[in-house]
Amino acid sequence: MTPGARISAAIEVLDAILAGRPAEQALLRWSRASRYAGSGDRAAVRDLVFTALRRRNSHAALGGALTGRGLMIGGLREAGHDLAALFTGQGHAPAPLVPGEGSGSAADLCDLPDWLRPLWDRSLGDRAGAVAAVMRDRAPVWLRVNTLKATSQTVIAGLAADAIAAAPHGCLETALEVLENERRLSRSPVYCNGLVELQDLSPQLACAALPIRPGMRILDYCAGGGGKTLAIAPRASGLTMVAHDADPARMADLPVRARRAGAQVQVTAAPSGAFDLVVADVPCSGSGTWRRTPDSKWRLTPTSLGDLTALQSAILRRAARHVGRGGHLAYMTCSVLDVENDDQIAEFLDDVPDFSPVSRYLWTPLDAGDGFFLALMERR
Numbered sequence: 001m002t003p004g005a006r007i008s009a010a011i012e013v014l015d016a017i018l019a020g021r022p023a024e025q026a027l028l029r030w031s032r033a034s035r036y037a038g039s040g041d042r043a044a045v046r047d048l049v050f051t052a053l054r055r056r057n058s059h060a061a062l063g064g065a066l067t068g069r070g071l072m073i074g075g076l077r078e079a080g081h082d083l084a085a086l087f088t089g090q091g092h093a094p095a096p097l098v099p100g101e102g103s104g105s106a107a108d109l110c111d112l113p114d115w116l117r118p119l120w121d122r123s124l125g126d127r128a129g130a131v132a133a134v135m136r137d138r139a140p141v142w143l144r145v146n147t148l149k150a151t152s153q154t155v156i157a158g159l160a161a162d163a164i165a166a167a168p169h170g171c172l173e174t175a176l177e178v179l180e181n182e183r184r185l186s187r188s189p190v191y192c193n194g195l196v197e198l199q200d201l202s203p204q205l206a207c208a209a210l211p212i213r214p215g216m217r218i219l220d221y222c223a224g225g226g227g228k229t230l231a232i233a234p235r236a237s238g239l240t241m242v243a244h245d246a247d248p249a250r251m252a253d254l255p256v257r258a259r260r261a262g263a264q265v266q267v268t269a270a271p272s273g274a275f276d277l278v279v280a281d282v283p284c285s286g287s288g289t290w291r292r293t294p295d296s297k298w299r300l301t302p303t304s305l306g307d308l309t310a311l312q313s314a315i316l317r318r319a320a321r322h323v324g325r326g327g328h329l330a331y332m333t334c335s336v337l338d339v340e341n342d343d344q345i346a347e348f349l350d351d352v353p354d355f356s357p358v359s360r361y362l363w364t365p366l367d368a369g370d371g372f373f374l375a376l377m378e379r380r
């Protein structure tokens with residue numbers, strides 16, 4: 001596909017997203033209907049679409065309209081492209097610009113929904129503007145070394161053999177940032193043989209901050225695909241790892257992933273008995289991960305956020321019942337919003353007096369990876 005044809009495709013996909021279709025679905029539909037598009041074309045169109053969604057407000061302002069065409073004009077203007085050379089109307093390129101099109105300004109615009117700004121500002125204080133600005137960019141790719149099978153050094157060497165460059169984080173040696181050729185990862189033996197998992201830095205730091213000792217009984221109460229379960233399993237010997245989720249289908253791949261990682265995990269629909277540590281990685285707005293899923297930033301509404309906070313509160317209380325005396329409860333979200341984080345913990349500690357706070361972390365892209373929250377509490 002020519003550069004102009006890729007832009008036309010991105011315009012079509014963005015229009016479908018603006019009409020309400022989730023981004024992944026819209027991309028998949030376009031890709032199925034466009035057999036002529038190679039893998040490079042699909043990756044390029046995806047990049048154009050995701051960049052436009054990350055910067056939706058400012059690109060719409062620069063492009064003069066909140067439409068696929070407006071977003072692409074705004075994005076290409078911001079990146080300094082020659083619009084006349086791309087919008088030619090020739091072949092599959094978009095129609096030429098009409099006079100005045102694409103002459104808007106985006107000064108002082110923030111790429112967050114307007115209704116969310118007060119919550120965002122209250123949650124992040126003097127970091128609010130800087131975190132919002134970083135969220136306009138692509139997130140780096142991080143790997144977690146599976147220490148049941150490999151060391152960071154062997155992984156780095158194995159990846160290098162596939163021309164993939166990776167480097168460890170200064171504070172957590174088992175977290176590797178992929179610096180070059182990330183698209184080769186899915187075929188690399190290091191990845192296929194379970195020596196690494198794709199996992200952002202911040203949840204890795206959160207799992208590393210959990211108080212884990214050999215022989216503990218640990219319940220991952222919202223296990224989903226098992227990202228936290230598999231990050232915790234290598235941390236000590238003799239752990240009993242139990243994974244639970246209200247939607248068992250979300251855990252369908254967990255046994256295969258655990259086998260590939262060499263980890264022992266019991267999957268259950270009904271956890272029983274007391275645990276030394278219960279992890280509640282609750283459903284959330286994902287506001288810390290909007291670099292990766294930028295369309296969810298525009299889909300979130302005050303109502304859906306209210307529904308989420310009610311669910312988080314209920315899960316936290318249910319998960320707490322499984323913590324034994326002297327055990328810990330770890331509440332996690334990939335959100336930076338107080339209403340999902342500190343406010344939840346403050347209310348919980350007021351309501352459930354046998355828990356006391358131990359520690360609290362809020363990572364943001366300014367100091368780690370995605371936005372991620374962890375509150376650790378102890379049952380007296």
Ligand SMILES: C[S@@+](CC[C@H](N)C(=O)[O-])C[C@H]1O[C@@H](n2cnc3c(N)ncnc32)[C@H](O)[C@@H]1O
Pocket residue numbers: 221222223224225226227228229244245246247250281282283284315
């Ligand atoms: C943020 S995701 C978990 C991600 C997972 N821990 C990981 O690292 O891959 C939240 C999970 O909570 C589950 N969930 C929703 N309501 C729940 C409930 N009432 N009890 C337990 N799990 C619930 C969802 O099905 C979803 O899989």
